[in-house]
Amino acid sequence: xxxxxxxxxxxxxxxxxxxxxxxxxxxxxxxxxxxxxxxxxxxxxxxxxxxxxxxxxxxxxxxxxxxxxxxxxxxxxxxxxxxxxxxxxxxxxxxxxxxxxxxxxxxxxxxxxxxxxxxxxxxxxxxxxxxxxxxxxxxxxxxxxxxxxxxxxxxxxxxxxxxxxxxxxxxxxxxxxxxxxxxxxxxxxxxxxxxxxxxxxxxxxxxxxxxxxxxxxxxxxxxxxxxxxxxxxxxxxxxxxxxxxxxxxxxxxxxxxxxxxxxxxxxxxxxxxxxxxxxxxxxxxxxxxxxxxxxxxxxxxxxxxxxxxxxxxxxxxxxxxxxxxxxxxxxxxxxxxxxxxxxxxxxxxxxxxxxxxxxxxxxxxxxxxxxxxxxxxxxxxx
Numbered sequence: 001x002x003x004x005x006x007x008x009x010x011x012x013x014x015x016x017x018x019x020x021x022x023x024x025x026x027x028x029x030x031x032x033x034x035x036x037x038x039x040x041x042x043x044x045x046x047x048x049x050x051x052x053x054x055x056x057x058x059x060x061x062x063x064x065x066x067x068x069x070x071x072x073x074x075x076x077x078x079x080x081x082x083x084x085x086x087x088x089x090x091x092x093x094x095x096x097x098x099x100x101x102x103x104x105x106x107x108x109x110x111x112x113x114x115x116x117x118x119x120x121x122x123x124x125x126x127x128x129x130x131x132x133x134x135x136x137x138x139x140x141x142x143x144x145x146x147x148x149x150x151x152x153x154x155x156x157x158x159x160x161x162x163x164x165x166x167x168x169x170x171x172x173x174x175x176x177x178x179x180x181x182x183x184x185x186x187x188x189x190x191x192x193x194x195x196x197x198x199x200x201x202x203x204x205x206x207x208x209x210x211x212x213x214x215x216x217x218x219x220x221x222x223x224x225x226x227x228x229x230x231x232x233x234x235x236x237x238x239x240x241x242x243x244x245x246x247x248x249x250x251x252x253x254x255x256x257x258x259x260x261x262x263x264x265x266x267x268x269x270x271x272x273x274x275x276x277x278x279x280x281x282x283x284x285x286x287x288x289x290x291x292x293x294x295x296x297x298x299x300x301x302x303x304x305x306x307x308x309x310x311x312x313x314x315x316x317x318x319x320x321x322x323x324x325x326x327x328x329x330x331x332x333x334x335x336x337x338x339x340x341x342x343x344x345x346x347x348x349x350x351x352x353x354x355x356x357x358x359x360x361x362x363x364x365x366x367x368x369x370x371x372x373x374x375x376x377x378x379x380x381x382x
Contacts, residue, residue: 001044001115002072002074003040003042003072003074003075004041004042004043004071004072005041006038006039006040006062006066006071007038007039007041008037008054008062009036009376009380010381011034011035011037011345011376011377011381012032012381013035013343013344013345013375014030014031015030016028016031018031020176021176024138024139024171024174025138025139026139026334027146027334034054035054036051036053036054037050037051037345037371038050038057038104040104040107040111042111046111047114048109048110048112049107049110049369049371050102050104050314051345052099052102052103053099056097056099056103060095061095065085065095065100066085069081069084069085070104075111075115076112078109081104081108082105082287082288082291085100085101085104089101098263098287099284101287102284102288102314104288106283106314109366109367110366111366112366113366113367114365117365119317119363119364119368120289120366120367120368121321121361124289124293124317125321126320127320127321127323128361129361130358130360131320131325131327132328132357132358133165133167133328133329133330133351133358133359134165134168134327134328134329134330135163135165135167135168135330136206136311136329136330136331136333137156137168137169137171137332137333137334138331138332138333138337139171139173140153140174140177140180141177142178143336145335146334147335150185150188150191151192152335153170153189153192154192154196155196156333157192157193158196160333161197164353164354164356165201166201166202167202167204167327168201168203168204169205169331170186170190170193170203170204170207171206171332172185172186172206173208174208180208181208183219186205186207186219187219187222187226190203190205190223190226194226194227199227202229203226203227204255205219205228205231206232207233209235210235211234212235213235213245213246216234216235216246217249220234220250220252221250224251224252228252230253230255230277230278232258233256233257233258234246237256237259237260238260240257240269240270240273241275243256243257243270243275243276244274247276247277248274253277254275254276254277254278255276255277255278256275256278256280257275257276258282264286264291264292264295264298267279267280267295268298271298276304279295279296279304279305280309281308282308282309282315282318283310283312283314283318285310289317292308292318293318293321296318296321296322296324296325305324305326306322306324306325307325307326307327311329311330312350313350313362313367313369316328316361317361317367317368319359320361328359330359340352340353345371345372345375345376346369346370346371347370347371350362350368350369350370
């Protein structure tokens with residue numbers, strides 16, 4: 001079996017998710033957005049697919065780098081192909097990003113699963129077939145009845161618990177919200193949620209990512225009193241030393257890194273520096289499933305948990321793959337959106353959750369996504 005083509009389809013679909021000027025998601029009126037899907041094709045007709053932002057799989061990247069590495073190669077040589085693409089990054093003038101590597105690597109895993117008739121989590125070697133989910137909220141906003149006040153967060157948390165979630169993560173207020181960031185308001189929202197859900201629901205926070213050390217320390221100590229399970233990215237992750245300082249001064253577990261560059265290599269440095277108590281990885285953060293698994297096993301070797309950043313089928317596969325992963329991040333959630341409505345380009349949700357808060361893995365070959373190819377082909381961007 002050999003790879004003969006790499007194709008990209010860009011299409012439009014309808015969503016009610018809008019981005020503010022800082023890139024945070026918020027609810028709004030339905031509108032059309034672009035989505036991309038990369039497909040790797042083999043000479044026996046086997047294909048693997050992965051969705052990604054059109055900019056990360058644009059023609060220049062596919063023709064200049066991806067095809068040169070993949071065409072003619074055995075699709076099962078994922079480690080070799082990932083290493084070859086990673087090697088190209090240095091000479092690509094920063095164009096070939098980890099996001100592109102992630103889409104290609106995930107499509108290769110999907111292809112392998114489809115070709116062998118196996119779900120990818122079974123191909124990896126699954127630890128479980130269902131994963132407890134925490135409800136991950138959208139960032140705070142200034143929408144009446146949305147997530148504008150601590151009381152809004154409390155009311156929404158009650159609905160999430162009633163839906164089945166056993167854990168909730170707050171994304172609090174960030175610019176361009178007019179009065180943010182604000183540690184004291186973050187703590188008020190956290191206190192409102194703890195009061196609303198009681199002591200038995202796990203709570204986490206992903207706050208403003210550029211607090212000073214003293215502000216992050218104030219936030220962390222306030223969260224300790226509220227029995228939060230972790231604090232995530234309150235500081236700029238480019239400063240490993242700041243996280244080592246924060247972890248040394250707090251009892252609450254510090255989770256990271258998420259947005260820091262450097263794949264699994266950077267995560268090794270964070271462990272060595274004592275900059276986190278729980279490691280963080282995700283398919284699109286580190287360049288694919290292949291390096292994510294390295295991060296997970298690295299954490300396991302140090303007796304650490306490793307939590308997965310983000311939703312979607314590839315990250316769900318990771319969450320099912322190892323004992324030292326506790327949660328699947330389901331979201332982003334908001335009072336004005338219904339997450340279970342899904343996407344037009346999928347025939348069914350990639351991460352259906354039962355009434356007890358567990359997301360069940362698909363037994364479909366590959367990544368488990370039920371892709372609506374007809375919809376995609378009917379809505380292609382010229």
